[in-house]
Amino acid sequence: xxxxxMIEIRGLDSHYKGRQVLFNIGFAIPHKKVTVIMGxxxxxxxxxxxxxxxxxxxxxxxxxxxxxxxGSFDEKGMANYRRRIGVLxxxxxxxxxxxxxxxxxxxxxxxxxxxDETIRIMSLIKLHLxxxxxxxxxxxxxxxxxxxxxxxxxxxxxxxxxxxxxDEPSSGLDPITAAGLDDLILELRETLGMTIIVVTxxxxxxxxxxxxxxxxxxxxxxxxxxxxEIRSSQDETVLRFLRREAEEQxxxxxxxxxxxxxxxxxxxxxSTRRQGGVR
Amino acid sequence: xxxxxxxxxxxxxxxxxxxxxxxxxxxxxIAFTGGWKITESLPSLSDVxxxxxxxxxxRSISFDTTGLTAWDSAxxxxxxxxxxxxxxxxxxVSQDGLPEGVRRLLDLATAxxxxxxxxxxxxxxxxxxxxxxxxxxxxxxxxEVFEFLGETTVAFLKLLVGRAxxxxxDLWVTIQECGLEALPIVSLISALVGLIFAFVGAIQLKMFGxxxxxxSLVGIAMTRIMGAVMTGIIMAGRTGASFAAQIGTMxxxxxxxxxxxxxxxxxxxxxxxxxxxxxxxxxxxxLYSDFMGILGGMLIGVTVLDLNPMDYYNxxxxxxxxxxxxxGLFHSAVFxxxxxxxxxxxxxxxxxxxxxxxxxxxxAVVTSIVSIVVATSIITVVCQILDI
Numbered sequence: 001x002x003x004x005x006m007i008e009i010r011g012l013d014s015h016y017k018g019r020q021v022l023f024n025i026g027f028a029i030p031h032k033k034v035t036v037i038m039g040x041x042x043x044x045x046x047x048x049x050x051x052x053x054x055x056x057x058x059x060x061x062x063x064x065x066x067x068x069x070x071g072s073f074d075e076k077g078m079a080n081y082r083r084r085i086g087v088l089x090x091x092x093x094x095x096x097x098x099x100x101x102x103x104x105x106x107x108x109x110x111x112x113x114x115x116d117e118t119i120r121i122m123s124l125i126k127l128h129l130x131x132x133x134x135x136x137x138x139x140x141x142x143x144x145x146x147x148x149x150x151x152x153x154x155x156x157x158x159x160x161x162x163x164x165x166x167d168e169p170s171s172g173l174d175p176i177t178a179a180g181l182d183d184l185i186l187e188l189r190e191t192l193g194m195t196i197i198v199v200t201x202x203x204x205x206x207x208x209x210x211x212x213x214x215x216x217x218x219x220x221x222x223x224x225x226x227x228x229e230i231r232s233s234q235d236e237t238v239l240r241f242l243r244r245e246a247e248e249q250x251x252x253x254x255x256x257x258x259x260x261x262x263x264x265x266x267x268x269x270x271s272t273r274r275q276g277g278v279r
Numbered sequence: 280x281x282x283x284x285x286x287x288x289x290x291x292x293x294x295x296x297x298x299x300x301x302x303x304x305x306x307x308x309i310a311f312t313g314g315w316k317i318t319e320s321l322p323s324l325s326d327v328x329x330x331x332x333x334x335x336x337x338r339s340i341s342f343d344t345t346g347l348t349a350w351d352s353a354x355x356x357x358x359x360x361x362x363x364x365x366x367x368x369x370x371x372v373s374q375d376g377l378p379e380g381v382r383r384l385l386d387l388a389t390a391x392x393x394x395x396x397x398x399x400x401x402x403x404x405x406x407x408x409x410x411x412x413x414x415x416x417x418x419x420x421x422x423e424v425f426e427f428l429g430e431t432t433v434a435f436l437k438l439l440v441g442r443a444x445x446x447x448x449d450l451w452v453t454i455q456e457c458g459l460e461a462l463p464i465v466s467l468i469s470a471l472v473g474l475i476f477a478f479v480g481a482i483q484l485k486m487f488g489x490x491x492x493x494x495s496l497v498g499i500a501m502t503r504i505m506g507a508v509m510t511g512i513i514m515a516g517r518t519g520a521s522f523a524a525q526i527g528t529m530x531x532x533x534x535x536x537x538x539x540x541x542x543x544x545x546x547x548x549x550x551x552x553x554x555x556x557x558x559x560x561x562x563x564x565x566l567y568s569d570f571m572g573i574l575g576g577m578l579i580g581v582t583v584l585d586l587n588p589m590d591y592y593n594x595x596x597x598x599x600x601x602x603x604x605x606x607g608l609f610h611s612a613v614f615x616x617x618x619x620x621x622x623x624x625x626x627x628x629x630x631x632x633x634x635x636x637x638x639x640x641x642x643a644v645v646t647s648i649v650s651i652v653v654a655t656s657i658i659t660v661v662c663q664i665l666d667i
Contacts, residue, residue, distance in 0.1 A: 055536055082539070082541070107542070110542070
C-alpha cells in the first residue's frame with residue numbers, strides 16, 4: 001500500500017435491511033487532498049461514508065486507515081481513530097439542548113483536561129473560522145440551516161482532526177451559502193492541510209473543490225480520478241451524470257397501467273389463491 | 280392547446296355524463312359531456328363495462344368530447360381505467376377524439392417507468408415461515424435487550440472506577456426533571472389512591488365497627504406496594520416516555536451518530552445520567568408517595584369516619600413496620616431501573632424519523648408498565664415464600 005494514501009477501501013460490500021446497497025467498492029483516499037464522493041441520491045454515498053467513519057461495521061480486510069485494518073480495530077483502536085476524524089453531518093447534528101459554544105466544547109471537555117477558559121477561547125477560534133463568532137450563546141434552534149451546518153463544522157474541527165468528513169455540505173442551502181461552505185472547505189485544506197472527504201450530489205461544487213472525484217451509481221463505483229479525468233471519461237453513465245441527463249428507462253405502459261389500476265389483475269389472482277387456500 | 284384552454288367552466292352545471300353509440304358494427308363511440316371534475320358526480324366504469332359486454336363484440340373504442348365542458352384528473356383516471364379494461368379485452372383504443380391536453384397527460388402518465396424493486400410486492404407467506412420470522416425477530420429483540428443491559432452494566436462499572444464520561448450538569452438537570460418536577464403529580468395521584476383505599480376499606484370495616492383499621496389498611500398497602508407501583512406508573516408515563524422521546528429525537532437528528540464520531544459513548548453520555556437520576560429519585564418519590572397516600576387516607580378517616588387524627592396516626596405507626604417500608608423501597612428501586620432502562624432502550628432503538636420517535640415513546644411506556652406489573656408479581660410471590 002502506498003504511504004500517501006490516508007484511507008484505502010477494497011472490495012467493500014454493504015447491506016441495509018437485507019438489501020445490498022454497496023457492491024465491491026474499492027478506491028484510495030490520498031493524504032491532504034479533497035476527495036469528493038459523488039452520485040445521485042440513494043446511490044450509497046452516505047452508506048459508504050458511514051463505513052468510513054466507523055458507524056457501520058465493515059468486514060475485516062475492507063477498509064484500511066494508513067495501512068491498518070479498520071475491521072480489526074478494538075474499542076480503543078476505534079476510539080483513537082475517532083479522535084483523529086471530524087464529521088459534519090447532513091443536518092449539522094448539533095446537540096439541541098446545548099448552546100453553540102457548548103456544542104463545540106463537548107469534545108474538548110470530554111477528551112481533554114483543558115481549563116474552562118482555554119476551552120472557551122478554543123471554541124471561539126473555531127467559531128471565528130466558520131464566521132459564527134457572534135452566535136456563541138445561541139441555541140441551535142435559533143440558527144438558520146446554513147449557520148447550523150457551519151456550527152456543525154466548527155464542532156467537527158474542535159479537536160483539530162486530521163481527516164474531515166462532510167456529508168452533503170450544500171443540501172438545503174441556497175447557492176451562495178453553499179458556495180461559501182465550499183470555499184471554507186478549500187481553505188481548511190490549504191491552511192490546516194487536512195484530508196477531506198466530501199459526499200455530495202452537487203456536480204458544480206464537486207468539480208470546484210475536488211482534487212479527486214469518485215463517481216458512484218446504484219452502489220457501484222463508476223469512476224475515480226481528477227475532475228479533468230472524470231470530465232474526459234468515455235463511460236456512458238459517467239457522461240450522462242455529467243450532462244445531468246435523466247436516465248433513459250424502458251417505458252412499459254402496460255405494466256404501469258397494471259400497477260396504477262391493477263385491481264383487476266391482482267384481485268383476480270388473490271381471489272383464486274384464497275379459494276385455493278380454503279380448499 | 281393547453282389543458283387550461285380545454286378546461287372551460289362548467290356552464291351547464293351538474294356532473295359529467297356518458298353516452299354510447301356504435302359508429303360501425305364493432306366500434307363503440309363513447310361521448311363525454313358536461314364537466315368531468317373531481318368535485319362533480321361522475322358515472323362509474325361499470326357503465327362502460329356493461330356496454331362492452333352487451334350487444335355484438337367491440338373491437339375498437341373511440342371518444343367524442345365535443346360536449347365536454349371541463350376536465351381534470353378525475354377524467355384522466357376514468358380514461359386510464361377504460362384503456363386498462365380495453366387492453367385486457369384486446370380492444371383497440373383510439374385517442375384521436377380526446378382534447379390535446381388530455382392526450383399529453385395520458386402520455387405523461389403512462390410514461391412513468393417502473394423502478395426496479397421500488398414497488399413492494401405483496402406476498403402470501405405460509406404459516407410456518409411467519410412463525411419462523413417472528414421467532415427470529417423476537418430472539419433478536421431479546422438479544423438487543425441483553426446487549427443494552429450489558430452496555431449499561433459496563434457504563435456503570437466505568438462510573439464506579441471514575442472513568443465514565445458525561446456532563447455532571449446533565450445529571451443534575453435530569454435529577455431535577457424526574458425528582459422535584461414530578462412531585463405535584465405524584466402528590467395528587469398518591470393522595471387520591473390513599474383516599475380511595477380508605478373509602479373502599481371503610482365501607483367493609485364499618486360493618487364490624489372496626490373503622491380504625493382503615494389506618495392499618497391504607498398504611499400497609501401504600502408503603503408495601505401501592506406507593507411504589509403508582510410512582511412507577513406515573514414515572515413510566517412521564518419520565519420514561521420523555522427519555523425515549525429525547526434520545527429518539529437525538530437519533531433522528533443524527534446527534535447520536537455525532538456523539539459516536541466525537542468518540543463519546545452515548546451510553547455514558549446520555550443513558551448513564553438518565554438511569555442514575557431515576558434510580559436515585561424513584562425510591563425517594565416512592566417514600567413521598569407513601570406519605571401522601573397515608574395523608575389521603577387520614578383525610579377520609581377523620582372527615583368521613585369521624586376518627587381522631589391522633590388515633591389514626593398511632594394506628595398507622597403501629598401497623599407500618601420497617602419491613603413494609605423496605606419492601607416498598609425495594610419495589611421503587613426495581614421500578615427505577617425498569618423505567619429508565621425501557622425509556623433509554625427504546626430511545627436508542629429508534630429509527631430516523633418523526634414517526635419512529637412516536638413509536639419509541641409508546642413502546643417505552645408499554646414496556647415499562649408491563650415490566651412493572653410483572654416485577655411486582657414476582658416480588659410479591661418471593662416475599663410470600665420468604666415470609667417477609
